[in-house]
Amino acid sequence: MGINNTPTKTNYSVDVQLFSTSNDFSANISCLMLPQITSNVPCNVINYKSWNLPSNLKLSDPEFYKPGNIDMLMGIELYFEIMKCDKRVRPGGFPVIFETELGWILSGEYPSENTSSSPETTCLTLTNDQLQQQLKQFWELEELVVLPKAKEQDECEQYYRNTTTRDFSGRLIVRLPLKPDRLPETHSIKQVCDFKR
Structure with a gap:
């Protein structure tokens, strides 16, 4: 596991003898090779x-x-x-x-060397x-695609705005939108249930 818990694959390592240019210090270390x-x-x-x-x-x-x-x-x-x-x-x-x-x-x-009044940070x-x-691919996959609204969706929203009210207790009274030609014109709940089956 590498920096920031990011896996980094390496196929090579090398043994290095490190020498100082200032004194006689030296050290033997093993290093992983990275690009x-x-x-x-x-x-x-x-x-x-x-x-x-x-x-x-x-x-x-x-x-x-x-x-x-x-x-x-x-x-x-x-x-x-x-x-x-x-x-x-x-x-x-x-x-x-x-x-x-x-x-x-x-x-x-x-x-x-910044002469402006705002401080400079490095x-x-x-x-x-x-x-x-990986982050780029993630955000490309997670990008929100906004589809254009269908005419039917606009009609439903308009219907909701025009027909929704509140009663005296504060509850919403919502009339369900029914498409014409989908339900038979009847007052019989049994006929409506039979139609939906």
Whole structure:
């Protein structure tokens, strides 16, 4: 079962030895092969020049500000192995800087270049094309088809409006519409019942 309980079929796995470019850290992990983890992250180029990042930091992804493919999604079993204790928080809505075995990473909100008075929000989500296709098919199947009203239906509604009243207790008095030429003209209930059989 995959992200959002969506089944994703994979036929291949690979054993990977992960090496850090910052130090001598390495890890052996097994990975499932998928055509795509998510769309490019970030969605747009981020102007980070005003963030005044410390120049001595060796970032795990020096081009974090450019949209790019996600190569690997690591599980929690590796997370605690790569995270270190050093964390730098800067005021002013800048991302938090974390030290990892793979280099420094940035996480959190960042100042917007949006000059309008309304705030700008960026939301990074994982997408699943198979789920999108299933939802599309569901809504196509469940689409409400409105058929044009038949003349007979309009006549019935008009008959109801013209003949329905309320009695003194508030109950509705409804005259049933009868089609001409369907029932014999008679006052005998027995003849009506015999006719319906």
